[in-house]
Amino acid sequence: MNNNINNDTKQYFDDLYRGSEDPWKIRHRWYERRKRALMLAALPHERYARAFEPGCGNGELTALLASRCDELIATDIAAEAVALTRQRVAHCANVKVEQMLLPDVWPGGKFDLVLISEIGYYLDEPQLWHIVEHIHQSLSRDGAVIACHWRRPIDGWSQTGDEVHAKLRGRMGMPVLGHYWDDDLVLDVWTPDKRSIHDRESST
Numbered sequence: 560m561n562n563n564i565n566n567d568t569k570q571y572f573d574d575l576y577r578g579s580e581d582p583w584k585i586r587h588r589w590y591e592r593r594k595r596a597l598m599l600a601a602l603p604h605e606r607y608a609r610a611f612e613p614g615c616g617n618g619e620l621t622a623l624l625a626s627r628c629d630e631l632i633a634t635d636i637a638a639e640a641v642a643l644t645r646q647r648v649a650h651c652a653n654v655k656v657e658q659m660l661l662p663d664v665w666p667g668g669k670f671d672l673v674l675i676s677e678i679g680y681y682l683d684e685p686q687l688w689h690i691v692e693h694i695h696q697s698l699s700r701d702g703a704v705i706a707c708h709w710r711r712p713i714d715g716w717s718q719t720g721d722e723v724h725a726k727l728r729g730r731m732g733m734p735v736l737g738h739y740w741d742d743d744l745v746l747d748v749w750t751p752d753k754r755s756i757h758d759r760e761s762s763t
Contacts (some may be wrong), residue, residue: 560632568681569636569660571715576639585619594707594744596619598676601737601748602627603703603756607671613661614678618644624674633665634659662689669699675706679723680716687723691730703750704731710745720745729739 568578575582598620607628615621615633621644625631631654635641641658648654659666662680671695679687694704706727710718724745728735736756737748752759 566711571681572635572640576637576643577583578641580639581617583616585616590743591619595623597739597744597746598674598705598707599623599627601705601739601746602672603736603748603750603752603759604671604716609668610672610674611666611670612674612676613659614676615644615656616640616677618647619655620674620676621654621656622647622651625654626671629653631655632657634661634666636660640737662686662693665697666691668697669702670697671699671702673698673702673704675704675727677708679708679727680713680718680720686725687726688730691727695732698751701750701752703736703748704733705746705748707744707746711744 560651570719583591604628606739609630610628610632612621612624612625612631612633613635615635617640620629622631625648633644633654633656635658637646638658641656644656648656662682675690682690698704706724708723710720724747728747731749733749733751734753735747737746739746754762
């Protein structure tokens with residue numbers, strides 16, 4: 560793993576959160592609130608036993624996910640983001656927030672849900688493949704992976720969301736349950752269970 564890339568990425572996010580506790584204005588912008596609503600609506604199950612959200616930022620999505628998970632692990636590369644998320648979900652006993660450098664470290668155990676949101680551009684290709692390997696090893700048989708990324712160029716970073724998702728689709732190795740895109744964002748959901756959401760509910 561390229562430690563220079565990891566160090567540069569960590570410095571980038573440390574600098575962002577040093578300047579603002581909400582550098583992307585995700586708390587109040589309609590675009591960001593709509594994106595969170597789309598992601599939550601795309602999840603195939605109403606509730607999850609155990610979920611993993613890397614790149615939790617300041618915890619706005621984490622707080623919403625907490626109400627749909629028995630256990631949620633949220634991580635971020637930036638210490639200030641971890642502190643902000645801990646404050647945001649301090650009332651949620653089912654949420655654990657840790658500083659973690661992906662993909663070098665990955666939580667143990669199985670997950671029913673893994674979210675890859677707004678972090679793919681900051682990973683080189685070997686790092687992205689390492690994350691996919693972690694997912695293959697840790698996702699439960701009826702689990703889901705959801706990825707959501709901004710589609711336009713980001714200053715200082717070479718990949719767009721479209722490029723990240725094209726790579727993920729090529730390596731994820733499981734059926735796509737849902738796909739959404741508009742001018743701003745792209746969203747994909749993968750799951751080993753090929754059944755539609757209607758069919759899953761009808762069979763119970």
